[in-house]
Amino acid sequence: MSVLLAHLLPLLAGSALYAALIERPRRLDDWLRVLGYGYLIGLALVAVLVAVLSPLPQSVWSTLWMILVPVALVVAIAAWWRPPADRFATANGPLTHLAEPAWSRWLLLALAAWLLVRTMSIGTEVEARDLFAWDAWATWSVKAKVWYLSNVWLPFVDEATWLGDPDSRYLAARHYPNGLPFLEVWFVSANGSWHVPAFATLWPLLWLAAIAIAIGQLRALSLPWWLAATATAVWASLPLINTHAALAGYADLPLTIVLGASGLALARYTVGHGLRHLLLAVALALLLPGLKLEGSLWLLLVLFAALVAALPRKRWLLTGALTVILLWTLLLGLHLPLPALGWVEAGWGYLRAPGVGIDQVLTWRSVGPEIAQAMLLAPNWHLLWWLSLPLLLLTWRGWAQRSALSWLCLGMMATILGIFCFTDAAVWAQDLTAMNRVLMHLTLLWVCWLALLVSDWLQARGSAAPVRQPLPGSGSSA
């Protein structure tokens, strides 16, 4: 029961916060956004409270629920007083959208049935088993298990220090962020004993939250139900995504979802839904380094995309500035402090990030066949990457219209390919280990971006597609 409450309380507090600060729900898709974002925001709140207040690990639940309940109540009352927003109204006038075809309702019912079956399959795995995947029990959950069972926030140190220090613990991955271990402690403390399914259910619930966020945001971005739900189902059906939801414990799926939620909030801002969506996007992006080290890199890209979104008329100026920075880096070198990465040094042929032990000579590594195997040939992504190229070519005229998302998605793809083609990370492409997991970070955003481009293309195509029309009764205030 307490574990159920440990999921519900962040959901309620986070949903109330979202409704109070971002948008009060009115229709079904509004509620999907509120609940999806609410779960993420609530969990972030829990992790921050654990980090700041640091109650004894076994008392985390008993201490924090007393804080979260009044927060949820007060914010819910504030949200109640807030007038509901019209999700199609923007500062630039009402959004146009494709008309909903008659068969849409049947498609939605079929997708709901499919989602139920898939959720049960994933849930069965999570509920039944102990942690299975290697790094789940050898890396990610070690801190949580030590902290909870010893009831002390013991520090994790390097080998040499550990051998001489009786009050510390050793973990090779000690520098990995504590966001997920904090949440695991929250759930097991609510359970009252160390029980893996008590926190492992977080992964399928996050997967469901991502589905709610994606449908909700795509609807708010004026996609018809059939397209929003189909695009979301495309992402939710990807085998590697399902695998990470079922074999809980890795940080890649949470990172994917928070990044996707951040990018979609940014997309809302770019269509004129108001500054609060930009702030939400940045706030979510700031959580990324707390989940996984790669999050620092994605944070930088989100911040750049946010800059592009905030200064649409300066888009070419920003592109020019980025080009100058890149040229500067290549020719003269760059020395920059970054969160979690330390003083990053980059230049022609080298990259150093002492915070995570990166000291790379950048040379071309021939990993084309391995990348093709990971993206196209292995059954990880169904037909996602096969279909991406023709869809991007088909819709290329719409890239500029979605400039912030285009920047973010293409920037991430270029970064990923750059990392695996020019650094020692090529080894992880060759043995098909990290390659797919890093690609995964991009997927939610990528699928939603493609759906937006397709929607724009269908609207522009006009005649053969459903009718383009403004929503009746749309206001013009953001």
Add this chain to the structure above:
Amino acid sequence: MIARVLIAIGAAVLAGLLALPGPVWPLLPAQSLEVEVAAMNAVYGRLAAIEGGGGSQVANDRGDSALQALAGMDVDADELAVLRYRMRNFSSALELVFLWRLADDPEMLHSATIPKPRGGDQTFALDQLPNWQGRVVEIGFGQIPTAMQTPPGTPFPPFSIESIRLESMSLSNALRAQVDSMSALRPWAQRSINSLGRELSEAPRRSTLVPIVVALATFILLSLILLRRRALLPVLAAVAVVWLLVDWSWQRQLLAQNRLTERTVSTAPFADVDLAGVADRFRAWYRQRSEAPKVLVAAPSAYTTYRMIWHLLPIDAATWNVALGRVDQLVPGTLILVPADLVDRVVAGTPSDSTLTPQRSRRVHVLDEWQVIEVVGGGVTP
């Protein structure tokens, strides 16, 4: 318009068949060798012919695995590159392994995990296995607990081997192999979290997606040429159908994995219950000590080492590798948990910075095949 769509579908099917990893001619296998199941020898477990024909029944009352082999064969691996097998009531907790020996190195036993039988005929293309070459003198089937999922010692219900055939490659066999490969039941493996499709073998040589994508691409291309602006709906429908087909195959695997999980978890919460048992007893013994020293685990594999550490937590445990090169820094009282046959990795007569000398170590406890060694004397005072 319907005629044009049908033309596009026909061309897509043809292109998909041409893209199959195998010859399009002959249509049917030119050669076929029926393996006499009754003549197979039970190396482990029992093998008994089923009365009235219908193959042989495999059982093992005492163990968790079985092995059947047939020696004295002379098969050209290049000619007979397709394995067709039919087994009934095969336990979801078992893994099926195909084994073979080659004439040029009969001492070497080659093996590969192959898809679990599902009742009907199952077709597997052997030419994707790197060592299926030359002349084969012996083949066999092994059944073992599913790696890292089924606890060792789990008994399995009897199952029957109904037929085994080796056939030459043909269009029909290439098609069957494609369909069976798509719907092959692949239980989770440690690799699954990084990349799927490698659960049964290290690097599959063929992708089941390629013929499907070729067929879809052909359909889309022809639709655009033949239907022009009216191509949108047929193209969307084709993409949806193909996506559903691929996803249906994935959902079947998830359901099969669900059945395996439910079955194995009803026996034990995880596969390495024996390791967890040792850890539990070590913890009970450790609690009785007045101090809580550090524990180093030296096991035969990284997997066993880290699983043992996971089971030992929250005890202050780490891998023995941490001490390599700095054994002199080990504090007296530090414990080392090591299997008896690996003690020489930890304690050696020759002084070294990566092993303890007999003078600096003593055995303080024994847990089944594991020993607990304590660091004594010397070293750094805490």
